[in-house]
Amino acid sequence: MKQLLYSQRLAPYLFIAPFVITLVVFWMIPVGQSVVMSTQEVLYGETTPVGFRNYERLWQDRLFWQALFNSARYMVLTLAILIPIPMVLAALVCNSIGSPRIKNFFKASLFVPALTSVVVAGIVFRLMFAETGTGLMNQIISVIGLGPVRWLREDVPGLIALLALATWRYTGVNTMYFIAGIQSIPGELYEAASIDGASRRQQFFRITIPNLRPTLVYVTTISIYGGLAMFLESFMLYAGNGSPNNQGLTVIGYLYRRGIEENDLGFASAVGVVLLVVILAINLTQLTLSGTFRKEADR
Amino acid sequence: MARHRMWTSLAAVALSAGLVAACGGPGGGDQPTGGPNEDGVTTLSVWVFAELHGAFYEQMAESWNEENPDRQIELDITVYPYQDMHNKLQLALNSGEGLPDLVDIEVNKFSNFVRGDNPPLVDLTEAAQPYIDDVVQARLDLYSRDGKIYGYPTHVGAMVAFYNATLLEEAGVDYTTIRTWDDFEEAGVQYHEATGKEFGIASTEVFFTEPLTIAQLGGNIFDESGNVSVDNPEVTEAMEMWQGMLEAGAISTIPGGSPDSEEGYGAINNGDYAAVVYPAWYTSRFVDYMPDLEGDIAIAPAPVVEGSDVLTIGGGGTGMSIPKGSPNEELAADWLAYAKLSPEANVAVWEVLGFDPVNMAVWEDEAVTHNPDNKFNQYFQTNVFDVLNEVKDGISHFEGFAHPDLPAVNNTFTTVTLTEIYENGRSVPDALAQAQSDLQTELGQ
Numbered sequence: 001m002k003q004l005l006y007s008q009r010l011a012p013y014l015f016i017a018p019f020v021i022t023l024v025v026f027w028m029i030p031v032g033q034s035v036v037m038s039t040q041e042v043l044y045g046e047t048t049p050v051g052f053r054n055y056e057r058l059w060q061d062r063l064f065w066q067a068l069f070n071s072a073r074y075m076v077l078t079l080a081i082l083i084p085i086p087m088v089l090a091a092l093v094c095n096s097i098g099s100p101r102i103k104n105f106f107k108a109s110l111f112v113p114a115l116t117s118v119v120v121a122g123i124v125f126r127l128m129f130a131e132t133g134t135g136l137m138n139q140i141i142s143v144i145g146l147g148p149v150r151w152l153r154e155d156v157p158g159l160i161a162l163l164a165l166a167t168w169r170y171t172g173v174n175t176m177y178f179i180a181g182i183q184s185i186p187g188e189l190y191e192a193a194s195i196d197g198a199s200r201r202q203q204f205f206r207i208t209i210p211n212l213r214p215t216l217v218y219v220t221t222i223s224i225y226g227g228l229a230m231f232l233e234s235f236m237l238y239a240g241n242g243s244p245n246n247q248g249l250t251v252i253g254y255l256y257r258r259g260i261e262e263n264d265l266g267f268a269s270a271v272g273v274v275l276l277v278v279i280l281a282i283n284l285t286q287l288t289l290s291g292t293f294r295k296e297a298d299r
Numbered sequence: 300m301a302r303h304r305m306w307t308s309l310a311a312v313a314l315s316a317g318l319v320a321a322c323g324g325p326g327g328g329d330q331p332t333g334g335p336n337e338d339g340v341t342t343l344s345v346w347v348f349a350e351l352h353g354a355f356y357e358q359m360a361e362s363w364n365e366e367n368p369d370r371q372i373e374l375d376i377t378v379y380p381y382q383d384m385h386n387k388l389q390l391a392l393n394s395g396e397g398l399p400d401l402v403d404i405e406v407n408k409f410s411n412f413v414r415g416d417n418p419p420l421v422d423l424t425e426a427a428q429p430y431i432d433d434v435v436q437a438r439l440d441l442y443s444r445d446g447k448i449y450g451y452p453t454h455v456g457a458m459v460a461f462y463n464a465t466l467l468e469e470a471g472v473d474y475t476t477i478r479t480w481d482d483f484e485e486a487g488v489q490y491h492e493a494t495g496k497e498f499g500i501a502s503t504e505v506f507f508t509e510p511l512t513i514a515q516l517g518g519n520i521f522d523e524s525g526n527v528s529v530d531n532p533e534v535t536e537a538m539e540m541w542q543g544m545l546e547a548g549a550i551s552t553i554p555g556g557s558p559d560s561e562e563g564y565g566a567i568n569n570g571d572y573a574a575v576v577y578p579a580w581y582t583s584r585f586v587d588y589m590p591d592l593e594g595d596i597a598i599a600p601a602p603v604v605e606g607s608d609v610l611t612i613g614g615g616g617t618g619m620s621i622p623k624g625s626p627n628e629e630l631a632a633d634w635l636a637y638a639k640l641s642p643e644a645n646v647a648v649w650e651v652l653g654f655d656p657v658n659m660a661v662w663e664d665e666a667v668t669h670n671p672d673n674k675f676n677q678y679f680q681t682n683v684f685d686v687l688n689e690v691k692d693g694i695s696h697f698e699g700f701a702h703p704d705l706p707a708v709n710n711t712f713t714t715v716t717l718t719e720i721y722e723n724g725r726s727v728p729d730a731l732a733q734a735q736s737d738l739q740t741e742l743g744q
């Protein structure tokens with residue numbers, strides 16, 4: 001017994017056991033059950049196997065493709081906004097802005113939105129983007145002479161509102177990641193560069209960005225997942241899962257509508273499985289291309 | 300030291316084993332073991348999604364205890380947010396664990412819980428017998444499947460018309476002459492041309508008024524075998540009538556997508572719209588959210604289609620049900636019938652909740668209905684019960700509202716179809732054909 005417990009070969013497995021067990025129990029088993037459920041019709045304690053019928057219906061459903069398009073569009077746009085802007089902000093916070101007190105104030109105020117509940121933020125944004133002339137956003141754009149916009153009732157303005165909410169909320173989080181990344185870059189690199197006569201701008205593009213690669217890969221990965229799995233922001237902004245012409249419907253919103261609102265849990269499981277496959281495919285491609293899977297020595 | 304390390308690794312094993320055990324054990328439910336406690340009081344757990352409903356049930360439990368000293372009950376009421384409560388109930392029913400004794404179910408969600416051949420709710424037909432003659436049958440039908448009642452209604456929610464009489468008078472329109480939808484359209488055009496403001500409302504996000512006209516035309520959104528049928532002649536005629544009114548200027552879309560939204564209340568309160576055709580429970584929205592209109596609003600019967608027997612239908616509602624497996628089924632059912640269907644209860648429905656009660660005996664009790672201290676009676680120019688008594692024999696049940704696939708149809712209409720017809724000016728047959736084919740794919744029909 002004693003020998004077993006002190007065995008060199010067994011120890012690593014013992015140490016990772018808590019993680020592996022939670023992964024299996026809370027993740028692998030539910031995923032497996034979802035895959036099984038996706039081939040069934042589920043109704044109050046009764047399940048009827050239906051083969052691949054749920055997937056067939058999913059493939060033919062116009063709404064699914066629309067939801068996938070909406071999610072993909074949102075994901076791409078959040079990547080385009082929520083990576084460059086926080087990176088520049090992080091560089092500014094680390095280098096350019098005066099006293100540490102101002103820096104800390106700046107950091108804290110950037111991060112506050114992330115601490116706000118999406119539910120509260122969603123309601124506030126919904127009222128800000130009200131379509132009446134008295135709504136805050138309509139008042140603001142009227143200053144530059146634009147007429148009232150029916151924000152949440154038209155496709156592009158609705159998307160702008162959604163992106164505004166996402167930008168407001170997640171800029172701070174991403175900025176923190178980049179600040180952490182920038183702070184781990186050795187100061188000697190910048191020192192050497194400035195002795196060689198490199199400008200601030202050159203330093204940013206030649207030193208900061210290349211050295212931020214691990215952070216970039218990480219932020220991109222979670223942003224892809226976060227973008228495709230977005231649900232709550234749209235749900236709160238449109239005060240529910242329904243939006244004009246489904247312009248705010250995301251894949252998770254679609255899953256929720258079919259599974260919970262229309263009580264078709266088998267079909268919803270199929271949606272979940274497809275989403276899992278899509279996200280895995282995108283993330284694995286991205287991680288392979290960015291070289292994350294290569295061994296340290298090969299890089 | 301060695302001993303210490305061994306304990307550490309043992310602790311790690313114990314911790315992970317504990318994690319596994321935590322989710323393998325029986326789920327702790329709210330359902331009590333049943334039967335009365337030593338004081339002879341039975342505790343019934345209740346889930347509701349509206350706090351006001353909870354207050355009403357407490358009141359009904361008190362008066363039940365006074366009348367039934369040998370069958371005392373105590374309610375353990377939990378108020379959840381609307382969406383949460385229905386989700387929780389659905390998961391509890393699917394897993395068969397953690398169920399309450401009684402639960403409020405909103406009508407749009409109700410279909411989900413009576414799907415399949417073996418609904419997970421208790422058959423309440425028998426407990427309703429003492430009151431059934433006085434209760435609006437259409438409302439029981441809404442919560443019934445195959446002749447069995449699975450839930451008791453809270454209110455009728457009869458569709459009526461609310462007119463801003465002050466504004467209409469200024470524009471020279473007499474709302475009392477509006478009887479049919481043609482009259483409604485004519486009055487709307489006249490008002491719109493005289494004032495430049497909007498008259499009626501085309502809701503893109505709530506599907507209530509269109510079903511009223513479909514029902515008046517004798518149509519349905521499902522065919523006889525229960526398959527979805529939203530492009531049939533009656534639905535087409537009804538939707539064309541609505542689009543026609545929109546094009547003529549008699550109705551217009553509203554900020555927020557329906558009268559029942561924050562932006563909608565604001566617009567109506569502002570006098571931007573002069574006519575709202577909505578269920579009778581909308582009275583409470585006027586009183587609570589549109590204080591500026593006190594004394595301006597008159598309630599009248601909803602417009603009709605010429606020659607139709609159907610004068611109005613009920614819209615919206617909440618039914619209370621008993622999930623199967625409750626150990627207190629019988630007591631819960633008896634109390635529920637008392638709390639929802641008895642005349643005493645229905646007086647409270649009006650006085651506490653301000654809803655049009657389902658027990659019609661109350662409608663004729665002038666002491667209750669015309670009580671001058673009642674805040675609803677004070678707010679409106681006309682009395683809602685006068686209107687209800689006028690349409691009493693024409694309150695019909697719109698079968699589509701009780702169909703298991705209603706949530707799917709409702710989702711399609713309130714997200715796509717109504718927007719296409721009212722906002723994007725798409726032709727009605729086109730928009731309906733699209734809805735029909737989307738729904739058929741979705742439902743696998």
